[in-house]
Amino acid sequence: MDAVSTAPALSADRLSKHFGDRVAFQDVSFEIGYGEVFGFLGPNGAGKTTTVRTLGTLLTPTSGTASVAGLPLTPDNGVEIRRRISIMPESPGLYLRLTVLENLRCFADLYQVPTATKRIEQVLSAVHLTDRAHDACGALSKGLRQRVALARALLNDPQVLFLDEPTSGLDPVAARGVHDLIDELRQRGVTIFLTTHRLDEAERLCDRVAILNTTLRTIGRPDQLRDELFARTLTVRTAVPLAAPDRVFGSVTGVSSWHENDLTTYVLTVDDPTQAAPAVTRALVQADADVLSINPSHHSLEDVYLELIDVPAGQP
Amino acid sequence: MTVNPRLVRAIVAKELREFRRNRSLVVGMAIVPIIFSIQPLVAVFTLTTSASEPLRHEHVLLYMLGIPALVPSLVASYSVVGEREQGTLEPLLTTPIRREELLLGKALATFIPGVVVAYAVFGLFVACVELFAQPGVAAALIHPSDLIAQLLFTPLLAGWSIWVAIVISTRSNDIRVAQQLSTLASLPSVALTTLISLNVIDVSLLTAVITAVVLILLNRIGWRVASALFDRERLILGTKA
Ligand SMILES: Nc1ncnc2c1ncn2[C@@H]1O[C@H](COP(=O)(O)OP(=O)(O)OP(=O)(O)O)[C@@H](O)[C@H]1O
Numbered sequence: 001m002d003a004v005s006t007a008p009a010l011s012a013d014r015l016s017k018h019f020g021d022r023v024a025f026q027d028v029s030f031e032i033g034y035g036e037v038f039g040f041l042g043p044n045g046a047g048k049t050t051t052v053r054t055l056g057t058l059l060t061p062t063s064g065t066a067s068v069a070g071l072p073l074t075p076d077n078g079v080e081i082r083r084r085i086s087i088m089p090e091s092p093g094l095y096l097r098l099t100v101l102e103n104l105r106c107f108a109d110l111y112q113v114p115t116a117t118k119r120i121e122q123v124l125s126a127v128h129l130t131d132r133a134h135d136a137c138g139a140l141s142k143g144l145r146q147r148v149a150l151a152r153a154l155l156n157d158p159q160v161l162f163l164d165e166p167t168s169g170l171d172p173v174a175a176r177g178v179h180d181l182i183d184e185l186r187q188r189g190v191t192i193f194l195t196t197h198r199l200d201e202a203e204r205l206c207d208r209v210a211i212l213n214t215t216l217r218t219i220g221r222p223d224q225l226r227d228e229l230f231a232r233t234l235t236v237r238t239a240v241p242l243a244a245p246d247r248v249f250g251s252v253t254g255v256s257s258w259h260e261n262d263l264t265t266y267v268l269t270v271d272d273p274t275q276a277a278p279a280v281t282r283a284l285v286q287a288d289a290d291v292l293s294i295n296p297s298h299h300s301l302e303d304v305y306l307e308l309i310d311v312p313a314g315q316p
Numbered sequence: 317m318t319v320n321p322r323l324v325r326a327i328v329a330k331e332l333r334e335f336r337r338n339r340s341l342v343v344g345m346a347i348v349p350i351i352f353s354i355q356p357l358v359a360v361f362t363l364t365t366s367a368s369e370p371l372r373h374e375h376v377l378l379y380m381l382g383i384p385a386l387v388p389s390l391v392a393s394y395s396v397v398g399e400r401e402q403g404t405l406e407p408l409l410t411t412p413i414r415r416e417e418l419l420l421g422k423a424l425a426t427f428i429p430g431v432v433v434a435y436a437v438f439g440l441f442v443a444c445v446e447l448f449a450q451p452g453v454a455a456a457l458i459h460p461s462d463l464i465a466q467l468l469f470t471p472l473l474a475g476w477s478i479w480v481a482i483v484i485s486t487r488s489n490d491i492r493v494a495q496q497l498s499t500l501a502s503l504p505s506v507a508l509t510t511l512i513s514l515n516v517i518d519v520s521l522l523t524a525v526i527t528a529v530v531l532i533l534l535n536r537i538g539w540r541v542a543s544a545l546f547d548r549e550r551l552i553l554g555t556k557a
């Protein structure tokens with residue numbers, strides 16, 4: 001068990017997958033620890049699903065190496081890896097003629113779940129579908145099918161859970177339910193590899209995110225990525241233009257530079273907004289300025305994403 | 317490689333449930349045996365006692381072996397390509413099941429109903445002959461050796477045609493093409509049993525035994541070949557047809 005907890009739950013080293021001439025993803029490297037929720041972001045066709053399928057032993061990588069749930073990703077380890085992980089694919093792929101219960105029963109048997117009946121009850125209640133257990137899957141809405149697929153992925157209590165856009169097509173309440181479930185799984189130490197187009201979701205749920213567009217563009221904590229990419233700023237608005245802005249801002253410690261956006265808006269580059277803001281306020285009061293507002297800059301993960309996604313591969 | 321019976325059972329159970337709720341499949345499994353039995357039943361019922369006498373040395377009943385050669389292959393041809401078209405193959409392949417186990421489960425799931433239908437239709441046919449044909453006709457038609465041959469060759473022919481159909485299903489991209497090719501592939505078996513029943517081909521005990529052994533081997537080889545041709549990657553990527 002010790003070996004398991006020190007080794008990464010999931011790692012890739014220069015992993016690539018090509019379909020003939022088309023590159024699905026190239027030179028992807030990362031390490032994900034046990035219990036981490038890892039967001040995998042990228043535009044359509046970036047290679048997210050292909051990465052999930054490759055790590056999930058469904059596709060053979062063209063080059064590079066990887067380890068999944070503590071095992072090297074090799075054809076010989078396929079069965080054992082699949083025992084330790086589960087994948088909720090992009091489309092649910094349920095047997096529509098069978099009921100929810102029958103679908104889950106089949107997969108519980110395929111995973112050799114010891115107390116299948118009890119486990120099925122647990123996963124059904126985890127996705128709030130207990131009352132639909134006896135409905136044919138063909139009679140369920142898209143969102144409900146999605147939840148059955150999620151329940152199915154929980155059956156074997158996986159060490160690593162791959163979720164390929166789990167909340168696409170879910171209503172806000174159901175999406176919140178999935179988010180809560182992911183939080184709960186994280187607390188139980190399940191490693192989650194989450195692909196999503198919803199940046200708010202990634203920002204809220206993920207310990208770290210990677211941004212992929214065929215090649216990996218960046219990887220890190222959402223707040224760390226923001227800091228790396230965007231200078232921290234304070235925006236000061238005044239009622240009338242300052243007489244001598246240079247004198248006011250130039251002397252404040254923690255302000256490294258400033259510029260005027262328009263006559264009454266000043267953008268200050270600061271090291272730490274929480275320390276600089278009170279000092280700037282004092283300086284403005286001393287200068288008798290009519291201050292309307294002082295705001296720290298806010299960059300979302302979306303800004304990071306949009307900034308990075310168009311950078312051609314190979315550039316920092 | 318050891319086969320895990322629980323995984324195979326899980327597939328068989330799932331498949332049988334799906335078949336039961338697939339009306340077109342049930343109708344398909346019923347129609348072929350009906351077509352196969354109408355002509356011989358009419359022929360037997362109109363047969364007079366004296367006209368049946370020459371049939372003592374023929375194997376009329378073996379004509380019914382066309383049923384196990386044809387019926388299960390109709391269903392088996394659907395097995396892999398059908399899952400692909402429904403989009404259910406990907407989740408299935410994310411589980412720890414091996415392709416050998418998956419295909420064995422699929423084969424058994426068509427073998428069981430296929431053989432049950434074949435035996436049932438044959439049993440009904442024999443019963444009808446015994447009960448309703450002219451006196452003496454039953455005795456002329458029904459020989460113990462033919463009954464044994466029917467019992468033995470029904471599962472062997474069913475198994476063989478199932479493996480051929482699964483191989484076709486594994487490699488094709490379209491359900492209808494798979495079904496047509498599988499039917500085509502069953503025709504040699506049907507032709508052979510028909511020619512034997514019409515006494516065009518003469519059989520002895522020895523040729524029967526050799527044929528049985530060959531069919532047993534072919535069944536083993538069929539499983540191997542189907543498993544070897546089952547290419548995860550191609551099957552997953554081809555889903556977006
Ligand atoms: N079966 C296939 N054959 C050839 N190319 C494929 C195949 N499947 C995917 N690709 C290509 O691989 C690349 C990555 O596709 P992938 O499905 O992994 O993207 P994705 O990031 O999951 O996109 P989305 O956000 O739309 O789900 C795309 O250029 C796609 O066209």
Ligand SMILES: [Mg+2]
Nearest residue numbers: 048049050090
């Ligand atoms: Mg995708």
